[in-house]
Amino acid sequence: MYYLWVFLIGGLVCMLGQVLIIYTNITSARILVTFVLIGVLLEAFGIFDPISEFAKAGINVPIIGFGASLAKGAIGAVRARGIVGAFTGGLEATAGGIAAAVLFAFIFALIFKSKTKS
Amino acid sequence: MEEKKRNEAYNNYVKAKIPKTRPWPSLFNSFLVGGIICTIGQGINDLIMLWFPNLAEQTAWGYTLVILVFIASFLTGIGVYDKIGKFAGGGSIVPITGFSNSITSPAIEFKHEGIIYGICVKMFTIAGPVIVAGIVSSIIVGLVYLFI
Numbered sequence: 481m482y483y484l485w486v487f488l489i490g491g492l493v494c495m496l497g498q499v500l501i502i503y504t505n506i507t508s509a510r511i512l513v514t515f516v517l518i519g520v521l522l523e524a525f526g527i528f529d530p531i532s533e534f535a536k537a538g539i540n541v542p543i544i545g546f547g548a549s550l551a552k553g554a555i556g557a558v559r560a561r562g563i564v565g566a567f568t569g570g571l572e573a574t575a576g577g578i579a580a581a582v583l584f585a586f587i588f589a590l591i592f593k594s595k596t597k598s
Numbered sequence: 599m600e601e602k603k604r605n606e607a608y609n610n611y612v613k614a615k616i617p618k619t620r621p622w623p624s625l626f627n628s629f630l631v632g633g634i635i636c637t638i639g640q641g642i643n644d645l646i647m648l649w650f651p652n653l654a655e656q657t658a659w660g661y662t663l664v665i666l667v668f669i670a671s672f673l674t675g676i677g678v679y680d681k682i683g684k685f686a687g688g689g690s691i692v693p694i695t696g697f698s699n700s701i702t703s704p705a706i707e708f709k710h711e712g713i714i715y716g717i718c719v720k721m722f723t724i725a726g727p728v729i730v731a732g733i734v735s736s737i738i739v740g741l742v743y744l745f746i
Contacts, residue, residue: 486640487633490693494632495625497688502621508691508700509724513731515692520735524742537640540659541666542632542692543728550732554740566740570733578729580664581698582721584671589705589717592675 482536489531489538512543519547523555549573628689631682635693639666663694670695674702700724 497511506514522528528548531539539545550570557569571578643662647653653661673679679699683690690696701721708720722729 483637483640487637490636490639491629491633491689494635494686494689494692495629497632497692498625498628499688501688502624508696509727511688511691512697512700512724512728516728516732517735520732520739524739537636537643537662538633541636541639541663541694543694543697544692546694546697547732547735550736551739554736555743558740558744563741563744566737566744569740570736574732576660577663577667577694577697580667581671581701581725584668584698585702585705585721586717588671588675588702589709589721590713592706594707594709 482534485534486536486538489535490541491538493539493542493544515543516547516550519544519549520551521547523548523551528552546574546577624687627685628687631686631689632692633689635666635689635695639663639693642666666693666695667698670698671702674699675706679703697725697728700728 493515497515500506500511500514519528522531522544528539528544532545532548540548550573553569553571553573554566555569557565557572559565561568639662642665643658646658646661647655650658670679673682679690679695680703683699690699701724704723705717705721708716710716711720
């Protein structure tokens with residue numbers, strides 16, 4: 481049953497991106513930056529976890545979840561290790577996603593050719 | 599005077615050429631595709647939890663995101679993700695799959711400029727600002743939490 485919530489909230493979050501595109505004509509880089517910052521803010525104010533509780537993938541799959549894990553990692557590491565944690569925690573928590581994206585992009589860029597020109 | 603006129607004509611030309619997205623269908627499409635991508639993510643996560651019940655929730659999410667990133671990167675490579683993107687707009691940009699697409703797509707497109715200056719440099723044209731914004735803001739949040 482929670483799949484319905486995942487679908488509805490995930491859809492709404494993504495639609496918000498489309499609203500931004502229609503009314504402000506912003507580029508995809510700005511959209512992604514905006515949503516990452518939203519995620520960081522939601523986590524910083526402790527709003528992310530209550531939403532994540534019932535929205536699950538609906539809020540974690542959008543890039544908001546990426547921002548939230550950055551902030552969560554930084555906050556957790558600061559509490560555990562002090563000031564150095566602010567620098568290490570964020571990337572530690574998100575390293576998997578970034579590393580995967582870079583690795584696969586590199587491999588597939590070597591394999592595939594650009595489709596737009598043909 | 600001549601120049602002013604020419605600029606105006608050019609601006610009108612650009613305005614006429616910019617593809618117009620009709621708001622309502624595109625909002626619905628982005629809702630639909632975004633919702634589906636998130637639902638697929640939930641499905642992958644639930645399957646992982648089912649097959650490996652001992653896994654911590656955080657770790658399972660890590661695997662889920664890596665799998666989503668892989669799928670999106672592959673679909674970008676074979677040219678399918680761009681087609682989804684044309685249909686879905688924001689629905690394909692906002693999920694983590696859009697982040698993956700934004701790295702793979704320029705990497706493939708600028709491959710002809712070489713491995714270093716093409717693939718390695720260009721893959722961060724969109725992801726770069728995202729990572730910078732994320733790192734800087736998360737460090738600020740961490741430092742703020744240090745004092746409260």
